[in-house]
Amino acid sequence: AQKVTQAQTEISVVEKEDVTLDCVYETRDTTYYLFWYKQPPSGELVFLIRRNSFDEQNEISGRYSWNFQKSTSSFNFTITASQVVDSAVYFCALSEPSGTYKYIFGTGTRLKVLA
């Protein structure tokens, strides 16, 4: 069965600290896509990144970076020098092209960045 686990329910950090959000996934497919979304208090889900299963290169975008490791089925997300505006719920999701194209979301990690 396909599953996404975000074990960290809530994380609090002080502004300018680095923080890593964990994501572990389960799938039987060899081809799949992983995503991270941000959900601020306003409610919409904001797309952050997509990674396909054949591309294990880490990616950096400004203060954001992602570490994809197929060997451990993990797709972790790090925010460097966190800011108050980073406070949100972050969701990791798995999509399988061979299936229904639906996303399997984790339960989310609520990040609170304190000034």
Add this chain to the structure above:
Amino acid sequence: EAGVVQSPRYKIIEKKQPVAFWCNPISGHNTLYWYRQNLGQGPELLIRYENEEAVDDSQLPKDRFSAERLKGVDSTLKIQPAELGDSAVYLCASSSDRVHGYTFGSGTRLTVV
């Protein structure tokens, strides 16, 4: 470009009443999704449309939920009658390429009392 537009933003209804949500996807996006997000959970797919055809509605509780996408553009999701357990955020998303990441709307927060 305009994003995915949903209305209303909030809705409070009494149980057993009907309710409808509306979604206008991004222009040119052929695929439209309705997701339900319960409190403290990630979104779960209810139905997916390719143009006007519902290609995956296996998760839609068909006894009380219905959806339509007229002319392959706007979509409406209806609940009749609503139950207390239907309280959730209903999210609409659209995409032109299934693997590039959806664009989500701001959602409709439904409270059934």
